[in-house]
Amino acid sequence: MEHTDNKARQAADPYSRIVAEIRKGSIRPGDRLIETELAAKYGVSRTPVREAVHRLEADGLVTHVPRSGLVVRQLDYAEITELYAMRAVLEGTAARFAARSVSEVEMAELATINEEMRDADQIGAAYEANAQFHRVVLNAARNRFLIRAVEAVQKTLLILGRSTLAEDTRFEKAVAEHEAILQALRARDEDGAERLMRDHIEAALQVRLRQYRREVTE
Incomplete structure (x- = not known):
């Protein structure tokens, strides 16, 4: 059993490393x-790499291109808009459900995470805090099917590369938007929590689309 577990961990490692590189932008769409x-590169045999690539293909992160082989997918303007629209629906619903069922412990955790995000001195730390904030809200929704749907969308978001938090004043605005969401959760305001989360995702979309337009013209 231990040997099997070790083998599974080794097979999963290239997958995690490729995903991390896609997220950081070290591996870019079209690569x-x-x-x-x-x-x-990773110092492993081709077998775990092949398994990792198959998982990436199943996740929709890579695709076959004639005469090129497997490449990281590129999303166009319409696909990005559609992806964020789905994210707004799902995470807005998560915030609504969370307003009903979030615990005092979870609200305290959200406050701590947002403070850590505000104090982060590197974009990587801010990104992790931001992701954790959204995970806690999602878990507080107490709906396993919603969690699966959000996780599927989040995997596709990885293709887009670097975080929108690196753009202009998005970082400071995101922290303030989180605080407003947290206040709605504390007040058990279901409508407010959903609306604020949707607004939060829409603000991120506008930054993402500016990134896309800039990259297209470069």
Whole structure:
């Protein structure tokens, strides 16, 4: 059993590392994923890399392109808009449900996370705090099917690369938006929590679309 668990962890490692590189922008949309190169880069055999690539393909993060092989997917303007629209619906619903069932412990955790995000001196730390804030809200919704749907959307978001928090004043605004959401949760304001979360996602979309337009023109 221990041998099987170790093998599973080793097979999963390249997947996690590729996902992390996509998220950081080290591997970008349109980049080819070549098994031999990835195996050499990560110091593993081709088998776990092949399994990792198959998982990425199942997740919709990579696709087959004629004469190029497997490449990281590129989302166009319409797909980005559609993706964020779905995110707004799902996470808005999560905030509504959370307003009904969030515990005092979870509200305290959300406040702490947002303070850590406000005090973060690196974008990586801010990104992790932001992701954790959204995870706690989602878990507080107490709906396993909603959690699965949000996680599927979040995987696709990885293709977009670097966080919108790195843009202009988005970081400071996101912290303030989180605080407003937290206040709505404390007040058990279901309508307010959903509206504020949707507004929060819409604000992130506008920054993301500016990123996209800039990258297209470069």
